[in-house]
Amino acid sequence: MPDSLAKTSLSATSPDSRAIFVDTAPPAKPRPDQLPRIPIDPRTNAIFLDIDGTLLDIAPTPLEVKVSDALRATLASLSRVFDGAIAFVSGRPIAEMDRLFDPLRLAAVGGHGAEIRFAPDSKIRRSEIATLDDDLRAEFSRIGQIGDGVIVEDKGYSLAIHYRLAPHLGGEIMKSVTAVCKSDRCDSLEILPGKAVIEIKPGGYDKGTGLREMMSVPPFTGRKPIFVGDDVTDNAAFAALQDFAGTGFSVGGVVPGTSFNFDGPQDVRGWLRHLSEERR
Ligand SMILES: [Mg+2]
Numbered sequence: 426m427p428d429s430l431a432k433t434s435l436s437a438t439s440p441d442s443r444a445i446f447v448d449t450a451p452p453a454k455p456r457p458d459q460l461p462r463i464p465i466d467p468r469t470n471a472i473f474l475d476i477d478g479t480l481l482d483i484a485p486t487p488l489e490v491k492v493s494d495a496l497r498a499t500l501a502s503l504s505r506v507f508d509g510a511i512a513f514v515s516g517r518p519i520a521e522m523d524r525l526f527d528p529l530r531l532a533a534v535g536g537h538g539a540e541i542r543f544a545p546d547s548k549i550r551r552s553e554i555a556t557l558d559d560d561l562r563a564e565f566s567r568i569g570q571i572g573d574g575v576i577v578e579d580k581g582y583s584l585a586i587h588y589r590l591a592p593h594l595g596g597e598i599m600k601s602v603t604a605v606c607k608s609d610r611c612d613s614l615e616i617l618p619g620k621a622v623i624e625i626k627p628g629g630y631d632k633g634t635g636l637r638e639m640m641s642v643p644p645f646t647g648r649k650p651i652f653v654g655d656d657v658t659d660n661a662a663f664a665a666l667q668d669f670a671g672t673g674f675s676v677g678g679v680v681p682g683t684s685f686n687f688d689g690p691q692d693v694r695g696w697l698r699h700l701s702e703e704r705r
Contacts, residue, residue, distance in 0.1 A: 449482070450495035455695035461674055461685035465700065471510035471648040472503065473534075473636055473662065474693075476517060476525075478620065478655040479676045482690045483589070490525055496694060497529045502701040504531060509544065510644045514632050514652065514662055516624065518581050519549050532645075534635030536582035537626050537658055541635055543642045554629045556582050557614070564605045565625055568598055583626035592621060599623065619656040620677075633661030640669055653693055654680075 474480050481490060504511050512532040513522050519535035519542055530545040539552040557565075565584050569577035574590030575598065586602070588594050602616060602623055615631075617624040636652065639645050650669050652662045655676035663673040663680055673683035676693055680686075687693050 450493040451499050451694035451698035455699055459692045460696055463684060467507045469648055471645045471650045473512050473514045473650055473652040475654040475659050476513055476515040479653050479693055480690055492525055499698045499701050501529050508644050510648055512639055516580055538630035538632055538635035539582035541638055552630050554627055568601045583624055586623045589621035617657050624658055631661035633665035636662045636665045
């Protein structure tokens with residue numbers, strides 16, 4: 426694997442690109458109305474968590490992300506309680522998740538399904554499907570120069586153009602993406618507009634294929650998955666849940682077919698803490 430896939434790199438037109446996803450510790454006592462009212466059994470359920478916007482708050486820019494020790498401890502405790510049946514499902518490469526949550530490691534689906542690690546200590550398996558074509562990658566990256574506050578995050582397998590700091594440029598960015606995609610150049614790609622971000626990834630895998638694969642191995646297999654996600658790239662994972670009698674929880678916006686909606690990542694962290702303390 427080229428080194429470029431092992432880490433997320435960022436380029437920004439703004440010199441002021443600091444922390445984007447900021448974590449705070451899980452709140453101690455969620456109110457009852459902040460908790461999903463479905464029974465959860467650590468012996469028969471599995472938990473799948475998107476990271477950015479679900480577990481961690483989204484701040485203006487994507488560089489320094491901080492994870493609190495309290496959140497690490499909560500996830501480590503849940504991993505023990507669920508006998509390892511808890512996994513991250515993210516657009517970030519797995520190496521990046523490990524860096525963020527170090528020393529905690531979980532089973533993980535990374536790169537929107539391009540990578541999978543079935544257990545915390547097992548090897549990362551990477552998709553055979555090609556990553557973004559170099560020419561296209563360069564052209565999409567140049568869209569970062571469209572104006573101050575536009576940040577291009579090269580995730581290796583995919584590219585994300587963030588414009589949270591420049592929401593007025595959203596339309597122009599989408600136009601530029603469409604222009605790069607002229608003729609049939611992007612036929613094998615998926616262009617996914619999210620929350621102040623446009624994700625560009627190869628087709629052929631997604632968070633849904635990753636979740637399905639994870640469900641095919643122990644300790645996940647035979648359990649009912651619970652997936653928590655907040656954005657358009659999570660829809661494939663929500664859709665996969667029906668194959669396993671699973672349950673979806675959305676964050677920050679109601680997704681059809683999900684059973685509960687958290688107001689924000691803070692409430693997801695509160696729920697996880699509640700789950701881990703309830704089972705101790
Ligand atoms: Mg997300």
